[in-house]
Amino acid sequence: MKLLSKKVTCNSHGQDSSYFLGWQEYEKNPYDEVRNPRGIIQMGLAENQLCFDLLESWLAQNPDAVELKKNGESIFKELALFQDYHGLRAFKNALVEFMSEIRGNKVKFDSDNLVLTAGATSANETLMFCLADPGDAFLLPTPYYPGFDRDLKWRTGVEIVPIQCKSSNGFRITGSALEEAYQEAGRRNLKVKGVLVTNPSNPLGITLSLLELNLLVNFIAAKGIHLINDEIYSGLVFKSPGFMSIMEVLMNKKYMNTQVWNQIHIVYSLSKDLGIPGFRVGAIYSNNEMVVSAATKMSSFGLVSSQTQYLLSAMLSDKVFTKNYVSENRKRLKHRQQMLIRGLRNAGIGCLESNAGLFCWVDMRHLLSSNTFEAEMEIWKKIIYEVGLNISPGSSCHCAEPGWFRVCFANMSEETLNLAMQRIKIFAKSISNTIINGRDSNQYSNKNLRRKSLANWVFGLSFHDHKYER
Template sequence: MSNSNSLSQKGKAASENPMRIDLEVYFDAMDNIYHTKDNPTGTFPMNVAENQLCWEMLKEKMQGISGKEEIPDWVTSYGDSSGVLSFREAIASYYSDFLMNHTVDPETLALSVGATSVIEMTAFLLADPGDTAVIPAPSYPVYTGDIGVFPSIKRYDLQTHSDIGELKDGIPLQISQLEKAKKEIEASGSRFKMLILTSPDNPTGGIYSKEQQEEVADWCIANHIHLIVNEIYGLSLIDTEDPEVSGDYGKHLKFYSFGNLMNKKKSAYLHHWYSFSKDLGISGFRIGVVHTYNEDFIQAYKNVGLSHGISNHTQWLLQEVLNDKAFMNTYIDSYQKALNQSYKIVRSTLQKLALRYSPSHGSLFVWMDLSEFLQKKTQQGENDLWLKVYEETKILLTPSNGFGHKQKGLYRLVISSFKHDDLRVAMERFSKFVLQQRAEK
């Protein structure tokens, strides 16, 4: 028997609002997934940000560790709720070797069960209910729930551009836009408490330059606003100098980790998010990391983070992987080559079809413009086209609902969900759909 009156107001809202609108269709697609021999007419769920490109390599490594290494006794005991020291040391070393150009202190790290948990905990500890987090649009739809459900923080979608064509030089975030947002938020009775940037970006694949980061960081520090940069795709980088794709970019930006700027400024208002879900393709392991020089924030995290703690066995297994530097070098090199190939397969299809897209500097996505096929330039029109693509091609894109951008007809495609041969099949289906729609016009 169901009775929503038995729930709290937050419970009632949770029962009525799905985490994301595409989940029901996603589970339908996962029950009928494409296989070249066993199910050649099957589906291509390409809406959830998962990386399947090099799992076999990582799986073999983990199975080797589990078969040869003795599980330490500390795995069965309670540990530091913000992550056991040996695992934080392994992550600090990984940061130093692969993400940031300096030595990272493990005492500046705190861990939780996945990126969602880290985002939720950060919002809870840095902002009060009713405060506002500003996020350049378009951006990850589930940020809304991550900062809103438990911390009760509002989301403000900052429009940094009006057309997808403005993204070839990176994300055009300007201080004047932040100043305008601050005035609007304060006029509404709220406080601009957090600015959340994702670099490489979800969904556009854009990155923020070193100069941009410095300018924005200085503004945030001066205004006592917490700047958090999410680098969950920090190693999922596209080779923008590859001759096949290099012509897409205006400025040839290089990825610059925000951790380097944090190390220089040591400000209590600068923070960094990461997770192993995307670069290592292990979203089911649930390992999220926050990096900060704010000692009070780290202490608060330790004091209230017990309910968000990661399994000790998971921490032990991954620290053994990370501590094998030769393996990690090989893995990252193999993964980036595979990701680049995936990007080129999708990009070449869009080029042949003369469809507009945001040139990607990194991430697992292509953000593309299908507005020419909209019956109506409305939210309902976008949803109708999204379902039409799925019904006619069995390719499930991410609908634009929740990304927060005003331009209509943009969709996200996950390029890392399938191996290259299967991805080519999906792109063939997609091409036929586009050509047929144009012919019917």
């Protein structure tokens, strides 16, 4: 151990979070309709698999892009040789145009202010390196994406101070919560360098309101700090209220060429909107020349491959395709979200009203044996091991209130989602009966027998025996 670095031996990665532990359990026993029908269904993965048919259709119709050709002539050698870390101009131009398109063309982006990165994970970490020193702090509204503990802190040494948002106002950001987080950082002798928000929110599935966006801009202007807007779900807003980019807010407030203009940065990725996380395409957009320059140099540690850039530049430049894709993707997401909400409602479970993203913020507080995070973990373990669903407990998202869970709906087939809803309905009914009848201690004489009985009941389901209740 003495021969290794402190980074290797520290425990700041966050891998022991229940968010990652749920993934590990799923990987040990993944559900498959034929090979493993009693396995765990993955509902902890915010992945968009709803429009692969559109992507594959485009690929079939555009063989030159796939085969690395231009006008029928191979450009393999050109792409295979060294590319500098500024990226292909054609791809950067296509990407900023796509970013404008999914924002309703209300704002325009300059490709010279865009830095390509290997996914949003790399983009967020790069911004931490650019904006903060080890021991400095960023404020994040809760609940937030569990991976931020890894992305923002692990290698940078930056600290996260939570902005505590509450269910009483739909987990909206307030001025008092912002100020309290700022003061808490001061009590911990941490220098606050900025605020990071995800809009639309992961895990809440909601867009930030104009009130919240103006509040954030005014706050960072008053404090003289940065604001990072992670907008990787910006193309996944499928019902009103619509999405408003922070760039639109700045332009409406006529902040161009002011100091605040240089304090605000956007993170974007094609992982969610196009559903291609394996391609590792992310980006930083900033009007701060020094940040763009430094981030561009740092991007050499996580470049997007030339063949990926070439393929996607052709795809995103096809305006007929992108317009149809964005529209159809939103329709399918809305339908799938409604399926999840309907299934949860049939199980007596509600969720936060949402309008975006790949997940719902699900309220299971009424199923807890007590209003504690220990009771939340107890429910979570039952759902994984007995019900066979991997969902993310609110505590892994740093939610201040026990009993909330993030449940994803776009990374599986409709048939699998139907089955998951049948499983959760049986589970919720069994828990509710236990609570109502007060039989938790004596319903079965043996805890393992109780677990086995519920599991057998749940896994007695099959696609052929049960239809989704509409």
